Amino acid sequence: MFFKVSVIFYLISAIIYVAFLLRSKGTTCVSGFCVVVAGFITHTTSILHQFWIQGFFPMATPFDAMSLFAWGVMAIFLALQFWDRNPVLGAMAAPIAAVLMLIASTFSYQISQPIIPVLRSWWLPIHVSFAIAGNSVFTVMAMSGAMYILQERLIKRKQIGRFHKILPSLQTLDTFNRRALPIGFFFLTLGIISGALWASSAWGSYWTWDPKETWSLITWFAYAGMVHQRFAFGWRGKKAALLAIAGFFLVMFTFVGVSLFLGGHHSFVDLCRETVPA
Amino acid sequence: MTRTKLDFIVLGVNHTTAPVLVRERITFPGNQEGAVSRLVAQTKGVEECVILSTCNRAEVIAAVDDCEDVSERLVQLVAQIHGLGANSLMPHLYVKMKSEAIRHVFRVTSSLDSMVLGEPQIVGQVKAAFKRDAAANTTGPLINRLMHRAFFTAKRVRTETGVALAAVSIAYVAVELAKKILGELEQCQALLIGAGEMAELTARHLAGNVRKPIRIINRTIENACVLANEFEGTAEPMDRLFDALASADVVISSTGSCDPIIMFSDMKAVMKRRRFKPIFMIDIAIPRDIEPRVNDLDGVYLYNIDDLQAVVDENIGERLVEAEKAGDIVDEEVRKFMNWNRSLEWAPTIVALKNKFEEIRIGEIARLNGRLAPLSDTERETIDILTKSIINKIAHGPIAFMKQSLKTSRHNQHIDFVQRVFDLNTFVSGSESAEAQIADHETDHRN
Numbered sequence: 111m112f113f114k115v116s117v118i119f120y121l122i123s124a125i126i127y128v129a130f131l132l133r134s135k136g137t138t139c140v141s142g143f144c145v146v147v148a149g150f151i152t153h154t155t156s157i158l159h160q161f162w163i164q165g166f167f168p169m170a171t172p173f174d175a176m177s178l179f180a181w182g183v184m185a186i187f188l189a190l191q192f193w194d195r196n197p198v199l200g201a202m203a204a205p206i207a208a209v210l211m212l213i214a215s216t217f218s219y220q221i222s223q224p225i226i227p228v229l230r231s232w233w234l235p236i237h238v239s240f241a242i243a244g245n246s247v248f249t250v251m252a253m254s255g256a257m258y259i260l261q262e263r264l265i266k267r268k269q270i271g272r273f274h275k276i277l278p279s280l281q282t283l284d285t286f287n288r289r290a291l292p293i294g295f296f297f298l299t300l301g302i303i304s305g306a307l308w309a310s311s312a313w314g315s316y317w318t319w320d321p322k323e324t325w326s327l328i329t330w331f332a333y334a335g336m337v338h339q340r341f342a343f344g345w346r347g348k349k350a351a352l353l354a355i356a357g358f359f360l361v362m363f364t365f366v367g368v369s370l371f372l373g374g375h376h377s378f379v380d381l382c383r384e385t386v387p388a
Numbered sequence: 389m390t391r392t393k394l395d396f397i398v399l400g401v402n403h404t405t406a407p408v409l410v411r412e413r414i415t416f417p418g419n420q421e422g423a424v425s426r427l428v429a430q431t432k433g434v435e436e437c438v439i440l441s442t443c444n445r446a447e448v449i450a451a452v453d454d455c456e457d458v459s460e461r462l463v464q465l466v467a468q469i470h471g472l473g474a475n476s477l478m479p480h481l482y483v484k485m486k487s488e489a490i491r492h493v494f495r496v497t498s499s500l501d502s503m504v505l506g507e508p509q510i511v512g513q514v515k516a517a518f519k520r521d522a523a524a525n526t527t528g529p530l531i532n533r534l535m536h537r538a539f540f541t542a543k544r545v546r547t548e549t550g551v552a553l554a555a556v557s558i559a560y561v562a563v564e565l566a567k568k569i570l571g572e573l574e575q576c577q578a579l580l581i582g583a584g585e586m587a588e589l590t591a592r593h594l595a596g597n598v599r600k601p602i603r604i605i606n607r608t609i610e611n612a613c614v615l616a617n618e619f620e621g622t623a624e625p626m627d628r629l630f631d632a633l634a635s636a637d638v639v640i641s642s643t644g645s646c647d648p649i650i651m652f653s654d655m656k657a658v659m660k661r662r663r664f665k666p667i668f669m670i671d672i673a674i675p676r677d678i679e680p681r682v683n684d685l686d687g688v689y690l691y692n693i694d695d696l697q698a699v700v701d702e703n704i705g706e707r708l709v710e711a712e713k714a715g716d717i718v719d720e721e722v723r724k725f726m727n728w729n730r731s732l733e734w735a736p737t738i739v740a741l742k743n744k745f746e747e748i749r750i751g752e753i754a755r756l757n758g759r760l761a762p763l764s765d766t767e768r769e770t771i772d773i774l775t776k777s778i779i780n781k782i783a784h785g786p787i788a789f790m791k792q793s794l795k796t797s798r799h800n801q802h803i804d805f806v807q808r809v810f811d812l813n814t815f816v817s818g819s820e821s822a823e824a825q826i827a828d829h830e831t832d833h834r835n
Contacts, residue, residue: 265569265689270561270699274568280666281571344663347687 112156113177117211119149120180124204131201137276139197146204150184153211157181166230169238172369176214178238179365180207182246190250198277202253213366233308240304244297245361248333251290252358255351258283262348280347287350291340295333302326321372325364332360394435394530394732396489397455399462399481400447403503406480414446414470414477422524424469429526431465433458436528438535440496440517442510444503449493451530455485490534490725494718497538498545499552505707506552511542533728541721548717551710554703558586559593561699562670562691566594566638569668569689573597579636580604580621581629582643583611586672586693590640595619603632607643630654634661639669641677650678652685659685670696734790734803740812741786745779786810 123145130139157177160168168174187203261277264270305326306316317323336353339345345353401414416424416439428437428448437450448466452458463481467474484492495501499510518535521527527535546552555561563573570576578598580591583606595602602621605628606612612623624632629649633639643649650669655678659667664687671678671692683690753760753775760768786806793802806812 261568265565266683268691268695268698270565270702277568279568279571281569285571344665346664347666349686 112152112159113211113215116149116153116156117208117215119145119152120184120204120208120211123149123200124208127197127201127204130197131273131276137197138195139200142197142200142204143191143195146184146200147188149207150181150188153177153181153184167235167238169234171217173214173217175238175242176210176217176366178242179245179249180210180214182242183207183210183249186246186250194278194282196276196278198257198273199253202256203250206249206253231308231312233304233311237301237304237308240297241301241365244294244301245365247290247294247297248354248357248361251287251294251354254283254286254290255354255358258287258351259348259355262351284347284350287354288340288346291333291337291350291354295337298326298330298333302330321368322364325368325372329357329360329364332357394451394453395455395486396449396493396530396534397452397459397462397483397485398447398449398489398492399459399466399483400440400445401480401482402445402447402501405482410480411444411446413472414441414466416441416446416469420520422520422526425521425524425526427469428462428465431458431461433461436531437526438518438521438531440514442513445496445501447496449489449531449534451528451534459483459485487722487726490729491718491722493534493538494541494721494725498542498714498718500545500711500714500718504556505704505711506556508552511539514538534725537721537725541718544717544721545714549710549713551707551714553710554706556700556703556707558693558696558700559590561696561703562590562640563593563597565689565691565696565699566597566668569666570637573638574599576600576637577635578602579632579639580615580619581639581641581649581677582606582645582673583615584642584644584672587640587642588615590670590672591619594638594640595621598638603636605629605632630658633658633667637665637667639667640672641669642672643677645673645677646675648676648679650682652679652681655679655682655685655688659687662687731791737790737803737807737812738787741783741806741810742779744810744812745783749775749779 123142126142126145127139130142157168157174160174160177164170169178183203184207187199187207190199257277258280261274261280261283264274264277265280305323309318309323310316336345336350336357339353340350401411403411406414418424419439419441425437425439428434428439428450433452433454435451435453437448440447440449448462450458450462463474463477463483466481467477470477492501497511497514499506499508502510514535518527518531522532555564566573566576573594574597576598577600578591578594580587580602583604591602602616602619603624604612604616604619604621605624605626606615607626609623609625612625615621616623633650633655641650666687666689669678669682669688669690671690674693676692678690678692680690680692682688753771760771763771786809790803790806
């Protein structure tokens with residue numbers, strides 16, 4: 111219920127933001143922002159509601175994980191609003207949140223089977239929080255990267271119009287990348303370590319080269335490479351922005367694609383399969 | 389019906405009606421203390437006036453009793469003040485009356501009539517002129533009101549439209565672009581190559597934004613030193629060019645060299661030394677100082693004078709679009725002001741009406757004085773309040789009727805009608821007292 115309302119709010123705000131960019135001449139989209147806040151509040155309520163229903167951290171099912179992911183992205187977006195009320199970021203964050211929520215809603219939130227005991231562990235909130243935090247940071251970083259690429263092109267091609275004016279400066283966007291990269295990387299690392307520790311306590315082995323494990327390691331190496339290039343070789347600006355965007359797709363594949371297409375013991379999709387009523 | 393209303397008139401020259409040669413002669417000399425304004429205010433038929441004189445315009449704004457009549461006298465006077473013949477002045481002069489005059493004053497103050505549309509200085513200039521003439525006692529309730537509404541309109545235009553937003557000079561555009569590339573410029577290093585006039589102008593504007601001393605490189609070090617003195621920067625010889633480029637964030641180049649002095653390969657090496665830190669290069673020189681291909685390098689943003697001019701042109705276009713919106717705001721404010729101005733027409737009738745009722749009331753109380761004698765003071769007071777309340781209630785009807793009729797084109801007939809129904813003799817009253825009466829009525833009604 112709350113979840114559906116928040117999806118609608120996110121969709122509406124996405125439409126408002128995009129329409130604002132295309133039509134309006136202003137620099138801050140107040141209506142879009144208000145709807146996003148409304149969506150965020152109902153979304154938070156929906157997560158708390160799930161907590162209450164399940165009696166444990168609502169993080170175990172793909173539905174909950176996607177919802178939490180969208181929540182993380184919106185939380186970072188809203189935090190950034192205090193710093194810069196840029197409508198372009200809203201025009202990316204709101205649709206992405208809406209899409210994540212829609213993906214989540216393809217999974218049913220009526221849990222078909224009792225949650226397996228493995229997931230009833232205190233490792234759950236620790237591991238999932240780190241992983242989601244890392245993913246959210248990388249997602250917003252990719253959005254800022256896209257804004258960088260756009261602004262850079264406009265300046266290079268000397269198209270000094272409305273978009274140029276409402277986009278933040280290259281310096282601002284690059285600074286965001288520089289600050290977000292180590293933070294996201296830190297969370298990703300903790301996510302993988304906590305996952306390994308949990309695996310050891312639950313399945314008896316730290317690392318089994320399960321598809322999820324393999325792909326998160328690939329993601330980790332990709333971001334480790336980015337951190338290294340950025341801080342040791344001074345890769346910045348356009349290159350850093352492009353890498354941030356590429357990294358996002360890798361993150362999305364590891365997070366969603368692996369569970370759906372590659373399976374493995376980290377895939378908990380079954381939890382959400384709707385049981386046909388007898 | 390007696391005429392009680394004053395009209396506004398504006399006459400003057402500006403950058404569109406008069407060439408510089410004429411404009412520079414019409415400056416109302418000796419008006420620092422408002423002496424000329426006083427002279428104008430003493431002209432027959434002129435009640436109040438303000439004189440505005442800037443480098444692009446010279447105007448007399450006045451409240452007069454008869455526009456047609458006074459305009460001729462004013463033209464003569466302005467010609468006389470400047471030792472010109474009225475005939476040589478006439479072709480350059482514009483005369484605006486009534487609502488057109490009000491609109492003109494609002495447009496001028498809102499910078500919609502400026503040579504550079506939306507330039508911010510004009511409000512200050514109008515304010516200064518008004519302050520000076522108010523001190524010289526040549527303004528009154530009408531001009532005061534007109535000026536305050538003009539400043540209010542200017543404020544609305546500034547906050548509700550983008551007429552003053554987009555940068556419309558090369559120097560401003562360059563600095564705005566630099567901010568979009570480099571963020572806040574305070575910690576940036578600016579480098580000036582060569583010493584052309586345009587480069588100097590841009591550098592001067594840039595210097596207001598950066599805190600580090602500007603580096604200046606020139607073929608002749610002496611000239612660089614002169615500029616360095618002026619900008620409190622540092623002067624360096626030409627052979628330090630690439631070192632300077634490696635540490636600069638904004639570069640303005642305008643040497644007189646026939647061949648480019650910064651080639652693609654040079655810049656490629658420089659970018660490596662900079663670890664690809666972005667650099668904003670402005671090439672103002674003709675022929676070019678920087679090979680255009682340099683713009684293809686990652687992190688180099690090269691703009692030449694034509695690129696900057698194109699942005700300026702686009703921004704001017706944007707201001708024009710915004711100016712249309714501003715025109716609507718001006719229209720709205722002119723309408724509001726005209727309504728107020730018209731209200732002065734019926735104010736004397738209201739005064740007469742109220743006076744008449746009050747006369748009747750006092751007369752009747754006086755007539756019954758004998759019978760009222762035994763009453764106590766409080767009882768007499770009650771009768772006073774009661775009778776006052778009755779006449780206010782009766783007066784409210786016709787007053788509301790006249791106010792309502794302001795919105796129609798037949799308000800003059802309606803006022804006349806009220807006068808005849810109540811057999812009023814309106815008298816000429818100062819507009820200030822009329823205004824006070826209107827305010828009175830409004831507070832009365834609220835009570």
